[in-house]
Amino acid sequence: MRILWIVNLVPLEVAKKVNISSVVLGGWVESMAAQLNKNDDITLAIACKTEKANEFNVEVNGVNYYSVGYDSSTKLDELESMCKYIVDDFKPDIIQIEGTEFLHAKAMLNVGNSLNIPTLVSMQGILNGQYQYQCGQLQIDDMMFSRSIKNIFAAWILHLRKTRWFKPRLKAEYDIISTAKYVMGRTTWDRAHVYRINPDAKYYSCNRILRAPFYNKHWDINNIERHSLYVGNGYFALKGVHYVIQALPELIREYPDIKLYVAGNKPFFDGDKRPFYKKGYGLYLEKLVDDLGVREHVIFTGPLSADEVADKLSKVHAYVLCSAIENSPNTLGEAMLIGTPSVSAYVGGASDMATDGFETLFYRNDDPALLAWNIKKIFDDDEFALEMSRKAHKRAEITHSEKINSDKLHNIYFDILIK
Secondary structure, three states, X not given: OEEXXXXXXXXXXXXXXXXXXXXXXXXXXXXXXXXHOOOOOOEEEEEEEEOOOOOOEEEEOXXXXXXXXXXXXXXXXXXXXXXHHHHHHHOOOEEEEEOOOOHHHHHHHHHHHHOOOXXXXXXXXXXXXXXXXXXXXOOHHHHHOOOOHHHHHHHHHHHHHHHHXXXXXXXXXXXXXXXXXXXXXXXXXXXXXXXXHOOOOEEEEOOOOOOHXXXXXXXXXXXXXXXXXXXXXOOOHHHOHHHHHHHHHHHHHHOOOOEEEEOEOOOOOOOOOOOHHHXXXXXXXXXXXXXXXXXXXXXXXXXXXXXXXXXXXXXXXXXXXXXXXXXXXXXXXXXXXXOOOEEEEOOOOHHHOOOEOOOEEEEOOOOHHHHHHHHXXXXXXXXXXXXXXXXXHHHHHHHOOXXXXXXXXXXXXXXXXXX
C-alpha cells in the first residue's frame, strides 16, 4: 500500500535535514510513521505545510517528505495544483489528511475526490466545536467595560481574534467534514461533532502514538519537587491557565512554596514588540498574577523539547489540564504514560482517556476552587497519588501502545481499500 499523509507542520527530523525552523509539537507524526514503516507492505509519504519560500522533496528514515508551501494570499486552486503534483508524483492508494484546520486540507480532499483516491480525514481539534471557547470562558463583556486599560485592551483583542481570525476558518472545515467519506477520530466528542456535520461518513477510531521519551520516563514520588504543578500551554486563552492562576492564592495559604510551571514562552514581558493582536491574553495574565500577588509562583519554561517535557513531568508533583476545550489532549496522555498524578478539566474527549478518581481527578474547567481542592488531595496523600500514578500509567500504556495503534491504523487502511 502506498499511503500519503498531509500534515500541518514540518517534523523536526525533516526540518533539520532541509535546514528550516520547526516547532517542537507534532512528534507523534514521526512516531507513527516509524511504526508504520515496520510493515513491509506500506510505503509512506508525508506532505508538510510550511512557509511559501520552503520547498523540499526529501527522504528521511525511509519516508518521502514533500513541502506544501503557502501563505494567506495563496488561493485554493493554487493549493490544489500543489497537491495534485504530489499525488501524481507519489501515486498513493490512500490519502490521509491530518486535521481540518487549514486550507491545504480542503485542497487535498478535493484532489483525492476528483481522482477517486480513497481519502481519510483524521480529526485533531474541531474548529466548529471550539469556536465558543476561544476566549477561554473569560467574561469578555465585563472586561470590555472594566476600569483597567489592560483588561479592556485584552478583551477587545481576544474578541477580534475570535471573530476576525478564527471564525472565517469554520466554513472550510465544515466543507471538509461534510464531504468526507472516511473520518478517523479518537473520542466520543469528535465522533459526536463529525456525526452532527456528516452522519453518513464512515467513522474509524485510532489513538495516538506519543513521542518516544514519554515511554521511557517514570514518575517517582521520591524524586519530585513537592508542591509543583505543570501546565502544557499558557499562550492562548483557550488553554485556560488563568483558572490555575486563580486557584493559586487558595493553595499558597497551605503550600507557600508552590510553583506553577507553564510550558512555552512568557506571554508578557518588558519591551514586548510583538504585533498588538498577539498581546491581548498576555496583558490579561500579567494583570491577573499581579492582582493576586502570585507572580513569583508562576514560571514560564520557554519552549521545551520532548525530552525536556518528559523530564519535567517526571519531577513535578502534579500535572494540570486546564483547557476550555480539547479533543484528545496529548499532554494528558504524556502525563499519564509517565505516571504523573493529574487533574484534568472535564472537557471534550478528556473523559475518554481516564476515569475520575481512578486514573485522574476531573473538575469543571472554570471552577478554580474545585481545581485547588483536587490538587490538595494529591499534595496531601502520597498513597493516593502513587495509586493514581500506577493506574494512569497502566491505562496509558494501552491507549498509546505503539503496536496496538499501528496495527489498528494498518487495518483501517485495508478496510478502506476493500470497500
